[in-house]
Amino acid sequence: MSACVDRVVGFVFHLLGPLIGSCRGDMGRPPCCDEMVVKKGPWTPEEDKKLVEYIQRHGHGSWRNLPKNAGLNRCGKSCRLRWTNYLRPDVKRGKFSEDEEQIIIHLHSILGNKWSTISRRLPGRTDNEIKNYWNTHLKKKLLLMGVDPVTHAPRTDLDLLALLPVLLAAATGLGNLGSSSNDAPGLQADPVHLVRLRVVQTLIQAMTTAPSIDAMNPLAAASLGRTQLNQQLVGLARDLSAVANPCGSSFQTGTKTESCSGIAVPVVFSSCAAPTACSIHPPISIPQESAPMDSPASIPFEDWHGLNPGESDADDMICWKDIIDQICWTGQS
DNA sequence: AATGTAGTCAACCGCTGGCGG
DNA sequence: TCCGCCAGCGGTTGACTACAT
Numbered sequence: 001m002s003a004c005v006d007r008v009v010g011f012v013f014h015l016l017g018p019l020i021g022s023c024r025g026d027m028g029r030p031p032c033c034d035e036m037v038v039k040k041g042p043w044t045p046e047e048d049k050k051l052v053e054y055i056q057r058h059g060h061g062s063w064r065n066l067p068k069n070a071g072l073n074r075c076g077k078s079c080r081l082r083w084t085n086y087l088r089p090d091v092k093r094g095k096f097s098e099d100e101e102q103i104i105i106h107l108h109s110i111l112g113n114k115w116s117t118i119s120r121r122l123p124g125r126t127d128n129e130i131k132n133y134w135n136t137h138l139k140k141k142l143l144l145m146g147v148d149p150v151t152h153a154p155r156t157d158l159d160l161l162a163l164l165p166v167l168l169a170a171a172t173g174l175g176n177l178g179s180s181s182n183d184a185p186g187l188q189a190d191p192v193h194l195v196r197l198r199v200v201q202t203l204i205q206a207m208t209t210a211p212s213i214d215a216m217n218p219l220a221a222a223s224l225g226r227t228q229l230n231q232q233l234v235g236l237a238r239d240l241s242a243v244a245n246p247c248g249s250s251f252q253t254g255t256k257t258e259s260c261s262g263i264a265v266p267v268v269f270s271s272c273a274a275p276t277a278c279s280i281h282p283p284i285s286i287p288q289e290s291a292p293m294d295s296p297a298s299i300p301f302e303d304w305h306g307l308n309p310g311e312s313d314a315d316d317m318i319c320w321k322d323i324i325d326q327i328c329w330t331g332q333s
Numbered sequence: 334a335a336t337g338t339a340g341t342c343a344a345c346c347g348c349t350g351g352c353g354g
Numbered sequence: 355t356c357c358g359c360c361a362g363c364g365g366t367t368g369a370c371t372a373c374a375t
Contacts, residue, residue: 042343042369063361080361081344116363131364132342338374345367352360 039073043082047072051079052087085126092124096133104130105138109152 043051054070060083061069063076072079085091096104100122107118115127115134122130142149 040345064359075345077346077361078344084362085343113364127363128343136341336375338372340372341370343367343369346365347363348365349363350361352358354357354359 038067038075038078040075040078043086047074048082048087051083055083055087081128085128090124091126096125096137100125101138101141104134105142105152108134108138108149 050070050072054066054072058069060066060080063080066072066076066079067074070079074082103122104118107121111117113131115131119125119127119130139149142152146154148154
């Protein structure tokens, strides 16, 4: 919320800045350069040439005074950035090598987003270049490997993603039930629709709340967001049980412990005591609570391979729109 | 061929901490 | 000790390009 206010205030000041600046007098801190005159945007070859020649001849000295001395219509800050990120003779350009990638990943696991510190260990690479490479390549690479790029720990959101097929199957099953049942279809249509809406609501809530939490504290978010979502999913599983009960009182929900690769995992189950009567409804099995990341009950990294949707088959990659479409419209015809 | 979408990266913005007066 | 200036830093933006539809 405050970030939003800051943005609005920033925008207003952005609009009024030149006006305020022109009548500021000697109040407050003077701008680093005259925003009304100074040039912004991409550098031209002529500007590059001027900057390089000046620095080679005199050194950069005070960046604040450099543009005036070098005959450049630029902010000193802009000159420094252009020099350090692009024009400096020792800047190495081109693709990052495997070794460089490994060094970046390793250092990032120790230092976090300390791009300038990381860049000092990689001669010829600038902090900006490393930061961009991280955000565009390495982050994705780690995600596909099942590693959280923030914590460098095995991803903890995969169990939630792994639940989606289960939820889909449940929601789809309800749709089939509603359309195939001869018993008062009109009475079942509304609860089915309500459950679908709750599935969508849960997904949307997960998608919209987690990032804001992440921004403040990724570690806390990983456990908090997941815990809340899991609780919602548990509730959802119970709703599904209540609605999709084709066998009367024999349909049950509860909690139990299941073994996953030899590790005990608490799950919520919903099952039907008469399988032949409800073969279209697979048992719903949902992790009950998120375990702490370092808990022995959490599933180890190597055990997630089968659950990572992006790893086994590219076609299995989750598309949120398709999921929501499927949940909302399956069985509606 | 035209349009839309996603990816990339140079440059900008605003904050922080060091330093000197 | 306080204050202002400055360089450096990390996050974000937006222009450009490649690819898909």
